[in-house]
Amino acid sequence: MINVLLSGCNGKMGQVITRLAQNFNGLKIAAGYDINDNTANPYPVFTSLNQCDARIDVIIDFSNPKAFGGLIEFAQDRNIPLIMATTGLSSEQTQVLKTEVSENIPVFFSANMSLGVNLLIDLVKKAAKVLEGQFDIEIVEKHHNQKIDAPSGTALAIADAINETLLEKCEYTYDRHSRMKKRGKQEIGIHAVRGGTIVGDHSVIFAGTDEIIEINHTATSKEIFAVGALKAALFLAGKNPGLYSMTDLIAEIN
Structure with a gap:
């Protein structure tokens, strides 16, 4: 049985994980951490x-990103594998996690814990490779009105995945209200919508001459992220130090 420390246990996602973990084989929530x-x-x-x-x-x-420093110190001091599913980390925090922390302990890091979103990322990478130079790329993400960070970490992960695939790298353009000029060829537009109780919606638009291709993922419940995190816990326990992602988990499942 794998014993889990759930950081942020009294938040919305923490409570979803708490509920699902009670019927999840192979692990249990042994303790929680929350202010x-x-x-x-x-x-x-x-x-x-x-x-x-x-x-x-x-x-x-x-x-919350504010808990980052204390959490990674605790994990490294006790040599405990860490699944980082908190959104809104700064680029500096992300870099520390991927380089310094993963040298000492196993770290599972994914901008989105949904298997479906990670499949979407794989699909848009393939599309970008085929359509490069012929289609403009725009990303639109929608979330509930309580979400603090914008654009979402998932939207940025999608943009980064596309950019890594392209031969000619693109710059990111966030909205367009301050840019009184035509769209550049080497741009990826990223747009954030906040409203109501939208769990999460990500659309990648490839707009070409006389045709549009759109790839979309819609989350209708937070449970998909909770299930992904619990599966990641089963996957990560006992692993050697290093950086792991949903791609590694999916590969092991297959």
Whole structure:
């Protein structure tokens, strides 16, 4: 049985993971970490990582970028594999995670924990390679009105994946209200919509002459992200130090 420390356990995603984990074979939530401790959980919740005395095999983090420093210090000090699912990390935090932290412990990092989104990324990379130079590329992401970061980490991950595929790299253009000029050929437009209770919607538009190709993924529940995180916990436990992603998990499943 794999014992999980759930960071951000009393947040919306944390509570979804808590519920699903109770019927998830091979692991259990052994402890939680959250600055808010007024929610009842079937495991002990610590408001300080230093107080955590439970045996932990892997950490799932769905908290806040502000908790990043303390969390990676805790994980490295105790040599515990870390699944970083928090969105809105700075480029500096992401770089530290991918280079420095992954040298010491196993790190699972994905901008989106959904298997479907990662399939979308694979599809748009193939499309970009075939359509390069002939189609303009625009990314539109939609999320609920409580989401803080914009554009989403997933939208940026999609753009980065496309850019890595292209022979001629593109610059990212965020919205267009401040640009009084025509669209450049080497641009990827990225647009954020916030409203209501939209869980997550990502569309990649390839606009060519007289034809449009659109690849879309819509999440209708947070459960898909929770399931992805729990599967990542099963995958990561016992791994050697290094950087792992949803691509590695999918490859192991297949």
